[in-house]
Amino acid sequence: METETILSTLDNNKEELYFKAKEKKENYYNNIVTFSRNLFVPVTHQCRNRCGYCGFVSDDVSSWIKPDRYQMLLNKAKEANCKEILITLGEKPEEKYQTARDFLSKYGFDSTVKYVENFCELALKENLLPHSNLGILSLEELSLLKETNASMGLMLETSSERLMEQGKPHHLSPGKKPSLRLKTISTAGQLKIPFTTGILIGIGETWEERIDSLQTINEIHLKYNHIQEVIVQNFNPQPNTPMAEWSPPSDEEVLLILSVARLILSHSISIQIPPNLNKTRIIDALESGANDVGGISPVTIDYINPNMEWHKEQTLHKQLIDSEYELIERLPVYPQYEKYLNSRLRDIIEEYHKNEETLYSNNR
Numbered sequence: 001m002e003t004e005t006i007l008s009t010l011d012n013n014k015e016e017l018y019f020k021a022k023e024k025k026e027n028y029y030n031n032i033v034t035f036s037r038n039l040f041v042p043v044t045h046q047c048r049n050r051c052g053y054c055g056f057v058s059d060d061v062s063s064w065i066k067p068d069r070y071q072m073l074l075n076k077a078k079e080a081n082c083k084e085i086l087i088t089l090g091e092k093p094e095e096k097y098q099t100a101r102d103f104l105s106k107y108g109f110d111s112t113v114k115y116v117e118n119f120c121e122l123a124l125k126e127n128l129l130p131h132s133n134l135g136i137l138s139l140e141e142l143s144l145l146k147e148t149n150a151s152m153g154l155m156l157e158t159s160s161e162r163l164m165e166q167g168k169p170h171h172l173s174p175g176k177k178p179s180l181r182l183k184t185i186s187t188a189g190q191l192k193i194p195f196t197t198g199i200l201i202g203i204g205e206t207w208e209e210r211i212d213s214l215q216t217i218n219e220i221h222l223k224y225n226h227i228q229e230v231i232v233q234n235f236n237p238q239p240n241t242p243m244a245e246w247s248p249p250s251d252e253e254v255l256l257i258l259s260v261a262r263l264i265l266s267h268s269i270s271i272q273i274p275p276n277l278n279k280t281r282i283i284d285a286l287e288s289g290a291n292d293v294g295g296i297s298p299v300t301i302d303y304i305n306p307n308m309e310w311h312k313e314q315t316l317h318k319q320l321i322d323s324e325y326e327l328i329e330r331l332p333v334y335p336q337y338e339k340y341l342n343s344r345l346r347d348i349i350e351e352y353h354k355n356e357e358t359l360y361s362n363n364r
């Protein structure tokens with residue numbers, strides 16, 4: 001759909017947008033809603049960037065997760081039958097902090113990427129599947145992590161360079177430069193890494209910029225066929241941040257952008273809506289084009305939005321059944337991209353499919 005057509009439909013015929021988006025979603029996903037049972041590992045809160053909305057970032061070196069604590073978390077994940085280890089952190093902290101460089105060196109590493117790669121190895125030893133989201137990465141870094149990750153992620157957030165201007169949320173965040181993020185997403189495509197990206201809505205972007213972000217993501221996917229899901233994440237104000245007093249996007253804005261995303265993106269790309277940020281409109285979000293609710297952790301909180309508790313899996317399951325949706329667990333790699341992975345990862349995945357026939361798979 002062309003930008004002008006979308007903008008005019010947004011102005012004049014919202015019902016048509018909702019209708020077409022729902023129809024497209026149902027043709028491909030029917031009533032199935034997927035999620036991944038995961039362990040969320042915030043490796044460090046130190047970060048070279050300073051985004052205006054971020055309540056996660058901290059200068060404190062004690063925020064690093066040490067290997068012994070990590071192993072304890074892996075054990076808990078296994079007990080809770082998690083399959084995915086979601087590894088996230090502040091971007092390239094060693095560029096900014098001597099304390100980060102000292103911490104890494106104490107454990108024998110010269111970069112955060114290598115520290116995380118070791119964490120991914122430890123996860124695989126427990127037959128747990130890493131999904132790392134480490135910010136901008138080079139071809140060499142992505143190639144290294146591809147060996148131990150079932151999938152990887154990087155939120156585009158927005159294709160708007162304008163939001164890097166003074167007074168805008170990305171002004172102090174060199175890592176949020178859209179051209180750099182798009183390069184990482186494209187390089188992951190060249191390397192055939194199953195990939196998650198997404199947009200962040202409500203940080204001052206225009207509708208034209210939202211549409212451009214989605215169209216740009218789709219163009220990269222059409223070139224490389226590696227984007228398995230796009231997260232539509234709504235801004236959620238955090239205390240003690242420059243944007244603490246900003247209003248989050250309205251219900252209507254969230255639902256409309258979901259419909260627009262569904263109409264712009266290829267049908268095979270899952271559209272993910274974080275359930276804890278959309279508790280009161282989760283069914284409406286599914287009706288508007290979303291088909292995935294992302295990671296739900298029985299072990300850890302959402303460290304990015306600590307004020308937003310995750311659903312209990314059973315509660316969400318019941319809520320969806322009541323609205324005639326079926327909630328199905330999936331792995332961090334979608335079935336059609338398992339072929340991109342090495343045999344070590346595929347062997348673990350095969351075991352899961354063998355032992356748990358209800359997992360989302362190619363047979364559905």
Ligand code: SF4
Nearest residue numbers: 047049050051054090
């Ligand atoms: S949102 Fe991410 S990149 Fe931005 S400051 Fe926070 S941790 Fe760093």
